[in-house]
Amino acid sequence: MAVTTSAMDTDWPGIVFSEQTQGRIRALCERRFGHTTDAEIASDYVLEHLCESDWKLCRKFTGKSRPETYLYTLCSNLVEEYARKRFGRIRPPAWLQQLGDAWLTLWKFICLERQPVPVAIERLAGQDETLRDPDTLEQMVRTIKGKLPWCGQQTGEVSLEEHYQEPDVNDTASADTLEPLLLLLHQLILDEEPARPASQWQSTETLHAVRAALRLTDEQRLILRMAHVDGIKFSAIARTLNLPAHQPARQAKRAVAHIREVLQAHHLLPEDWQ
Amino acid sequence: MKEHTSSKRQGEYLSRIALALSERPTLQGTPPDDEDMAALLDNLLDPQRRAEVISHLAHDPALYRRWHRLLNDQDLWVEHNNALNLSSAARKPRRWWQPAGGLTAAAAALFAGWLALKPGMDPLTLDQAYQQFSPELSSYLDEQPNMRDLPVAQDDDINEILAGIHDGQQSQGVLSSFAGIGKAQLALASEHYRQQFGEQLTVRHEWGRWLLLSDALCNTAPDKLEQLTRPADIDGFAPLPESVSCDDVTTQRNELQQRLTR
Numbered sequence: 001m002a003v004t005t006s007a008m009d010t011d012w013p014g015i016v017f018s019e020q021t022q023g024r025i026r027a028l029c030e031r032r033f034g035h036t037t038d039a040e041i042a043s044d045y046v047l048e049h050l051c052e053s054d055w056k057l058c059r060k061f062t063g064k065s066r067p068e069t070y071l072y073t074l075c076s077n078l079v080e081e082y083a084r085k086r087f088g089r090i091r092p093p094a095w096l097q098q099l100g101d102a103w104l105t106l107w108k109f110i111c112l113e114r115q116p117v118p119v120a121i122e123r124l125a126g127q128d129e130t131l132r133d134p135d136t137l138e139q140m141v142r143t144i145k146g147k148l149p150w151c152g153q154q155t156g157e158v159s160l161e162e163h164y165q166e167p168d169v170n171d172t173a174s175a176d177t178l179e180p181l182l183l184l185l186h187q188l189i190l191d192e193e194p195a196r197p198a199s200q201w202q203s204t205e206t207l208h209a210v211r212a213a214l215r216l217t218d219e220q221r222l223i224l225r226m227a228h229v230d231g232i233k234f235s236a237i238a239r240t241l242n243l244p245a246h247q248p249a250r251q252a253k254r255a256v257a258h259i260r261e262v263l264q265a266h267h268l269l270p271e272d273w274q
Numbered sequence: 275m276k277e278h279t280s281s282k283r284q285g286e287y288l289s290r291i292a293l294a295l296s297e298r299p300t301l302q303g304t305p306p307d308d309e310d311m312a313a314l315l316d317n318l319l320d321p322q323r324r325a326e327v328i329s330h331l332a333h334d335p336a337l338y339r340r341w342h343r344l345l346n347d348q349d350l351w352v353e354h355n356n357a358l359n360l361s362s363a364a365r366k367p368r369r370w371w372q373p374a375g376g377l378t379a380a381a382a383a384l385f386a387g388w389l390a391l392k393p394g395m396d397p398l399t400l401d402q403a404y405q406q407f408s409p410e411l412s413s414y415l416d417e418q419p420n421m422r423d424l425p426v427a428q429d430d431d432i433n434e435i436l437a438g439i440h441d442g443q444q445s446q447g448v449l450s451s452f453a454g455i456g457k458a459q460l461a462l463a464s465e466h467y468r469q470q471f472g473e474q475l476t477v478r479h480e481w482g483r484w485l486l487l488s489d490a491l492c493n494t495a496p497d498k499l500e501q502l503t504r505p506a507d508i509d510g511f512a513p514l515p516e517s518v519s520c521d522d523v524t525t526q527r528n529e530l531q532q533r534l535t536r
Contacts, residue, residue, distance in 0.1 A: 027350045064319075065312035072315075072351045073308040076344055100290075101342045127349040128409045181294055185287050211295050218325070221293065221332040228289035230342060235445050239405050240345055241328075242317040244473060245445035252285070259288040273284065 010067050012058040016050055021068075025075055031123055032079050034115060038086065046078040087112050093148070098181050099188075102230040106137065107144055111151035117141055132231045143188060178207070186270075206266055213262045220255040223248045228256075298333045302326050306337065311344060352405075398501050400483055404445055407491060407498065411446055414490035418450035428463065430470070431478055431510065432533055436460050437467030438482020452486060453527045455534060481505050489527055492520035499523070 015021055029042040050057060050071075061070050096107050102124065109120035121137045145151050182201060201207070216224070222241070226232040227248065237248040263269050303326030306314070310327050313319045319327060331338050398406060428436065439452050440460040451457050467479065484505045491499045499520060507513045511529050514522055 024351055028347055031347060031350060060307075060309070062309060064309045065316045066318070068351070069312040069316050070309050072348070073312045073344060076347060077308065077340070080343060098294075101339050105342070105346070124346060126346070130349070130408055131345065178291075178294060181290065185290060207295065211297060214292055214296060216292065216296065218329040218332040221296065222328055222338075224289040225293060225332070225338065226345075228286040229293065232345065233447070235408065235447065236345070238445070239401075240315065240348070244441075244475070245401075245404065246441050247473070249444070249447075252289075255292075256285045256288050259292040260284075263288065263291070270287075 010058075010061060012055045012067075013051070015067060015071065016047070016058070021071065024072075028075055028079055032083065033113070034119055042079055042082045042086075045082045046075050049078050049081075050074065083113070094180065095147070095184050096144070098184060100225070100229040102132070102137075102232075103140060103144070106140055107148075107151075110141060110144065111148060114152045126236065131233060131236045133233070136231050201268065206268070210262055210266055210268065213265070214259065216255055216258070220251050223252050224255055227252050299329075301329050301333060303330075305334070306330055311341060315344065315348065398503060400480060400487070400503065403487055403502050404442070404483070406501075407487060407495075408446065410494040410498070411442070411487060411490045412448065414493050415443060415446055415448040415450050418452065426459070428459075428534065430466075431508075432530075433463040433466050434471075434476050434478035435482035435485070435508075435530065436463030438479035438484075439486045440464040440482075441479070442483040442486035453489070454531055459534075477506055478508055481508050481511075485523070485526055485530065488518070488520075488523040492523050496520050 025043050025046050026039070029039040029046070033039040033042060057074055058071070061067060092104055092107055096103050106120055106124060109115045109123070110117055115123075117138075121134050121141065124137050125132045125134045178201060219241075223237055226237050227234060234249040234252070235245065237243070238245045241248070260269065260273075264273075303323065306327045310319065310323070314324065314327050331341055404411070436455065436459065439455075440449070440463060443449050443452070443460070444464075449457050449461070452460065471479075484502065488499060488502060491502070499518065502518070504514055504516065504518055510533065511526055514526070
């Protein structure tokens with residue numbers, strides 16, 4: 001996309017050093033690190049990198065979005081970059097990686113960064129709890145602390161390369177990789193003792209057939225992930241994806257009904273759901 | 275297994291399995307950059323690019339992680355969003371899901387006509403107002419009685435309004451009665467509306483959403499009512515003054531009740 005004249009004319013120093021933006025950056029860092037020295041250092045880190053090399057990052061702006069929203073994405077990235085440099089990225093336990101980003105974020109806040117639990121919950125619940133249900137988050141904290149007794153005792157700078165590898169995005173679940181997930185789901189979601197999943201799940205042919213039968217649109221996948229994996233409220237999903245208020249819940253309902261049908265057809269639903 | 279696994283847990287179980295099983299397709303378009311993510315939040319992407327960005331978000335865990343982080347803190351940025359007045363801020367296109375032309379475009383044009391902006395104030399579209407005043411609306415809805423009256427047939431024009439009220443309630447995930455109108459009546463109206471108009475938002479539908487939110491504000495934070503945009507007048511209801519007061523809202527609500535009993 002061509003850079004528009006108004007994008008080129010954007011007065012980045014004026015915007016970044018405005019009282020409002022300074023307040024926003026401070027608020028972002030304080031939410032991330034609490035009212036700590038880290039929050040102050042992170043604010044400086046963000047400002048320093050925004051104006052680095054004659055506002056190089058900001059000047060990539062082409063006018064596709066509003067300047068202040070673009071600035072928000074840059075600040076969010078920089079705060080995360082600072083946190084990574086400060087605390088490192090210790091490889092999370094495999095079961096946490098499987099549970100998704102809300103669990104990982106909560107784990108990071110309370111176990112690595114040792115943020116007080118109420119602060120971590122407040123942050124993930126969003127202002128006025130519009131993003132997530134705090135009771136669900138409390139339950140997640142209890143699970144994390146129950147399974148990881150060392151949580152909150154380990155911190156410090158750890159180099160990224162030493163401990164963490166991004167999961168391969170091209171990985172597709174096989175019978176082997178699916179089994180730990182199924183065990184985890186039965187234990188955490190269905191609240192039953194771990195047991196080996198039904199033998200039907202062990203069949204590669206069945207998995208291929210299920211995979212071929214599942215028809216989810218990209219938007220449905222995204223909504224399912226946001227709502228059912230990361231616990232984001234449907235109203236917040238509608239807001240952030242700019243969908244009519246009722247649509248995310250409706251799309252998710254349809255998708256779940258479809259998944260249920262497919263699994264039922266292959267006798268893969270838990271026994272008392274049949 | 276517990277005998278009654280809640281539908282929420284069942285939804286989570288089924289979704290997680292389906293997501294784990296899905297194969298990553300060949301994604302269309304270039305991977306989104308920071309500005310694409312910002313434009314998605316701003317609702318400034320054209321439909322094709324939006325679909326591409328959604329597709330990448332749905333299949334790329336690292337990108338989704340960034341998006342997730344942006345969502346977690348977006349309220350902070352919006353909260354401090356009143357002073358900046360940048361030239362591009364006014365350049366908000368129609369919502370991507372509203373096709374140009376036809377009745378929808380006409381409704382959109384009428385809706386645009388509602389925006390009677392007051393000098394010196396940031397305009398709040400109905401969607402923005404629903405977002406901003408979500409706590410007030412939730413608190414109001416929690417206080418509403420759950421009337422169980424059986425629904426009765428209504429004229430289509432009233433159905434449209436009731437459907438708007440129902441959708442307004444649904445945005446908070448709370449369904450209740452409204453001003454003596456039972457929730458079954460509202461649900462029935464919503465069902466009829468979907469059959470008649472699908473996803474289209476008519477002026478009367480949006481008027482219903484406005485009435486619900488206005489009544490909620492009048493009951494919880496009346497001083498915030500002035501931040502709502504004035505809706506277009508509709509047939510059968512008294513024209514609204516330029517500056518709408520809570521008395522005007524009550525008049526409209528009473529008029530709606532009377533129309534239901536006629």
